[in-house]
Amino acid sequence: MVRTSRKTSDFRESLLQHLTYTMGKDPEHAQFFDWRMALSHAIRDRIVDHWVASTRETYEIDGKRVYYLSMEFLIGRLLEDGIVNLGMYQEVQEALASFDMDMRTILDDEPDAALGNGGLGRLAACFLDSLSTIGCPAMGYGIRYENGLFKQSFVDGRQVESPETWLQEPHPWEFERPEVRFTLGFGGDVIFENGRTFWRPSELIQAEAFDTPIIGWQGRWSNTLRLWAGRAVDPFDLGLFNSGDFAAAAEHEALARTISRVLYPEDSNEAGKELRLKQEFFFSAASIRDILRRFDSAHDDIRLLPQKVAIQLNDTHPAIAGPELCRILHDERGLSFEEALEITHGCMNYTNHTLLPEALERWDERLFGRLLPRHLQIIDRIDDAHYKAHPNRPLSARSDGQVKMGELSFIVANKVNGVSALHTDLMKQTVFKDLHALHPDRIVNETNGVTPRRWLHSCNHGLSDLITDTIGDEWVADLEQLQKLEPAIEDKAWLDRFRAVKAANKKALVDYVATAHGIKLNENAMFDIQIKRMHEYKRQHLNILEAIAHWQEIKDNPNGDWTPRVKIFAGKAAQGYHFAKDIIRLINDVSKLVNADAATRDYLQVIFLPNYNVSLAERLIPAADLSEQISTAGKEASGTGNMKFALNGALTVGTLDGANVEIREHVGEDNFFLFGMLADEVMQRRMMHDHAQQAIHADPRLARALNALRDGTFSPEDPGRYAHIADNLTWSDYFLVCSDFTDYWRAQREVDAAYRQPEKWAKMAALNVARSGWFSSDRTIRGYMCDIWGAESLIPQKSK
Ligand SMILES: CCc1ccc([C@H](C)CC(=O)N[C@@H]2O[C@H](CO)[C@@H](O)[C@H](O)[C@H]2O)cc1
Numbered sequence: 001m002v003r004t005s006r007k008t009s010d011f012r013e014s015l016l017q018h019l020t021y022t023m024g025k026d027p028e029h030a031q032f033f034d035w036r037m038a039l040s041h042a043i044r045d046r047i048v049d050h051w052v053a054s055t056r057e058t059y060e061i062d063g064k065r066v067y068y069l070s071m072e073f074l075i076g077r078l079l080e081d082g083i084v085n086l087g088m089y090q091e092v093q094e095a096l097a098s099f100d101m102d103m104r105t106i107l108d109d110e111p112d113a114a115l116g117n118g119g120l121g122r123l124a125a126c127f128l129d130s131l132s133t134i135g136c137p138a139m140g141y142g143i144r145y146e147n148g149l150f151k152q153s154f155v156d157g158r159q160v161e162s163p164e165t166w167l168q169e170p171h172p173w174e175f176e177r178p179e180v181r182f183t184l185g186f187g188g189d190v191i192f193e194n195g196r197t198f199w200r201p202s203e204l205i206q207a208e209a210f211d212t213p214i215i216g217w218q219g220r221w222s223n224t225l226r227l228w229a230g231r232a233v234d235p236f237d238l239g240l241f242n243s244g245d246f247a248a249a250a251e252h253e254a255l256a257r258t259i260s261r262v263l264y265p266e267d268s269n270e271a272g273k274e275l276r277l278k279q280e281f282f283f284s285a286a287s288i289r290d291i292l293r294r295f296d297s298a299h300d301d302i303r304l305l306p307q308k309v310a311i312q313l314n315d316t317h318p319a320i321a322g323p324e325l326c327r328i329l330h331d332e333r334g335l336s337f338e339e340a341l342e343i344t345h346g347c348m349n350y351t352n353h354t355l356l357p358e359a360l361e362r363w364d365e366r367l368f369g370r371l372l373p374r375h376l377q378i379i380d381r382i383d384d385a386h387y388k389a390h391p392n393r394p395l396s397a398r399s400d401g402q403v404k405m406g407e408l409s410f411i412v413a414n415k416v417n418g419v420s421a422l423h424t425d426l427m428k429q430t431v432f433k434d435l436h437a438l439h440p441d442r443i444v445n446e447t448n449g450v451t452p453r454r455w456l457h458s459c460n461h462g463l464s465d466l467i468t469d470t471i472g473d474e475w476v477a478d479l480e481q482l483q484k485l486e487p488a489i490e491d492k493a494w495l496d497r498f499r500a501v502k503a504a505n506k507k508a509l510v511d512y513v514a515t516a517h518g519i520k521l522n523e524n525a526m527f528d529i530q531i532k533r534m535h536e537y538k539r540q541h542l543n544i545l546e547a548i549a550h551w552q553e554i555k556d557n558p559n560g561d562w563t564p565r566v567k568i569f570a571g572k573a574a575q576g577y578h579f580a581k582d583i584i585r586l587i588n589d590v591s592k593l594v595n596a597d598a599a600t601r602d603y604l605q606v607i608f609l610p611n612y613n614v615s616l617a618e619r620l621i622p623a624a625d626l627s628e629q630i631s632t633a634g635k636e637a638s639g640t641g642n643m644k645f646a647l648n649g650a651l652t653v654g655t656l657d658g659a660n661v662e663i664r665e666h667v668g669e670d671n672f673f674l675f676g677m678l679a680d681e682v683m684q685r686r687m688m689h690d691h692a693q694q695a696i697h698a699d700p701r702l703a704r705a706l707n708a709l710r711d712g713t714f715s716p717e718d719p720g721r722y723a724h725i726a727d728n729l730t731w732s733d734y735f736l737v738c739s740d741f742t743d744y745w746r747a748q749r750e751v752d753a754a755y756r757q758p759e760k761w762a763k764m765a766a767l768n769v770a771r772s773g774w775f776s777s778d779r780t781i782r783g784y785m786c787d788i789w790g791a792e793s794l795i796p797q798k799s800k
Pocket residue numbers: 117118119120121123266267268269270271315353354359360361419448636637638639640658
């Protein structure tokens with residue numbers, strides 16, 4: 001690929017250069033794809049300069065490096081992120097306009113990198129943006145899935161999944177690193193020879209690195225995201241090919257690629273599948289090898305490792321990295337086991353993201369022992385060492401025929417953290433109660449955050465410009481400056497501009513939904529949005545039950561003084577999670593009936609948008625009036641969507657769960673619609689065997705709504721379709737939908753009343769914006785740097 005000059009100062013020229021020499025097209029014949037690729041390369045050129053400089057500086061300063069190991073990075077699109085972080089939005093817009101190209105059209109041509117399921121994966125992506133913006137030398141390690149999270153479409157209201165083949169077209173944001181390959185093993189046996197123990201794996205595979213630069217705000221620093229792809233040790237067997245067995249000849253390559261072929265779509269139910277464990281070991285072991293190779297290249301005393309390396313385990317999925325580091329230090333480098341474990345302990349840290357029992361990884365020891373025989377032995381020795389240190393409290397990672405990755409991560413880790421204040425407290429009181437008693441200083445809290453670059457500055461230009469006009473633009477990298485907006489909120493003219501911004505965002509969403517789905521939404525209605533993975537603890541079924549009861553009330557009194565609402569849902573259900581899929585179908589069936597109901601549709605519309613992903617969230621959140629954060633208290637570890645909505649001027653109707661608690665503390669209880677039982681009340685209520693029947697008996701609205709599920713109102717062609725949902729809610733209702741219904745209804749009516757006072761509502765919404773600065777992932781990362789990693793920023797910090 002010959003290029004005369006790599007980068008001209010004039011961006012338009014650089015764009016044209018790449019269209020011509022990188023894409024081999026002239027403006028007259030170029031497709032959107034060609035323009036996007038040319039634009040991506042022109043932006044990438046400018047990012048690479050910062051990347052190379054940051055990488056060189058990291059080596060020179062040789063400070064502590066952070067390694068963030070995650071099975072998921074829910075990145076979304078990267079082009080606009082690069083343009084915005086380089087501060088080139090205007091310049092790019094003009095350059096494209098000079099070729100009569102619309103920037104939005106080009107940006108929307110990019111596929112999402114959907115390498116994650118939900119909260120955990122998106123948090124990892126926000127963290128990468130903040131690590132670079134702060135200038136903390138760090139590297140993300142993960143898997144380069146050829147297929148991201150499945151595409152969702154609806155057939156007769158049912159979720160249908162199809163492969164997400166984001167890599168079928170060239171991906172301009174990655175650099176293949178053929179020189180960075182590690183050979184890894186599985187299976188085999190453990191042999192003991194002249195005093196040393198060796199693992200002799202029976203199956204070998206290679207991990208090849210693909211690097212993506214992660215540029216920070218104003219391009220002051222750029223870190224690397226290194227994703228591993230499976231490759232065969234010997235990809236092609238010529239002998240088999242010549243014998244005509246063509247498939248067998250290429251089998252090794254196909255088998256090797258299987259390991260990085262697809263993301264497991266479960267987001268809170270451990271599959272326990274062998275391939276999943278192989279994926280976890282594959283990327284963890286390759287990352288440990290790469291970390292040691294880099295350390296060895298600049299240091300010759302491995303005992304220094306904890307001073308130079310901090311590893312963060314994003315949940316238990318990479319937990320095997322602990323025993324793997326131990327194995328290498330002991331088996332290969334000859335350190336005593338005690339010393340190997342001490343060094344490992346000094347480097348490793350673990351973040352827990354869920355208390356759901358079904359989401360805690362517990363591997364069958366036979367499967368584990370067959371795949372990783374030496375690691376099982378190492379884990380036993382880790383348990384022995386822990387037992388020796390705490391003989392009176394036998395707590396082990398391996399027990400009852402299982403390898404418990406939560407316990408293993410806790411025992412190996414230096415610091416363990418939860419992701420919201422409530423969640424961290426519940427960790428100490430429940431899943432890690434015994435271990436916390438043994439290690440009272442190990443658990444710390446680091447409440448989640450979101451990057452204000454993508455989730456305000458980039459996705460909500462109207463609000464971003466209004467804020468910058470009012471307080472300058474330093475807020476983008478110092479979000480707590482939003483507080484400076486508070487005086488302006490008292491100014492009617494300012495509030496009118498704030499309201500106009502929200503109205504414009506709602507109009508834009510109405511146009512998008514009309515174009516993409518042919519549905520005309522009432523833009524003057526309240527936009528009430530619940531977008532997140534489908535799960536019973538997130539209670540999308542409580543939301544739709546309230547909508548049904550509301551619809552029934554409007555039908556009773558169509559001329560009543562109702563507050564018009566549009567209820568918007570979006571979210572994927574794991575393939576095997578049938579109850580969640582049935583809730584999707586119910587919402588689509590309710591939507592079909594209610595939206596066609598002439599008597600009520602001016603007051604209530606319901607819509608379920610397909611294929612929820614990062615890019616759709618960037619469209620929906622700026623247009624939201626109401627944010628639904630209605631999980632059963634004690635179940636949502638934190639939530640991060642809740643933060644994005646508050647930051648974009650939506651009011652929250654929510655329970656005291658996860659980070660809702662801290663959002664309400666920051667924005668003020670008058671600016672938050674609270675309902676529902678507290679976490680400890682939930683435990684109490686669940687003790688009652690008939691808690692749901694009692695609730696139904698006490699609330700005729702609830703009873704009537706449930707009857708509509710049973711009598712086929714929403715499925716006349718198949719009346720019994722939703723009886724099982726009504727039965728579940730009546731006879732088990734583990735997530736207390738019925739017991740919280742009445743209070744939820746009460747809160748929603750308060751929401752209606754508040755929305756009918758536009759000034760009051762706008763003030764409450766603007767105060768949510770002004771007081772959400774603390775929920776920046778920059779604040780969260782500074783917490784990790786200080787409390788857990790002991791890492792420093794390598795770029796001069798702006799003086800306060
Ligand atoms: C093994 C299957 C599996 C896969 C993913 C997970 C994740 C931990 C689930 C997840 O995404 N948890 C969410 O993490 C967010 C970031 O901390 C929190 O804000 C959410 O509350 C939490 O549900 C559990 C189990």
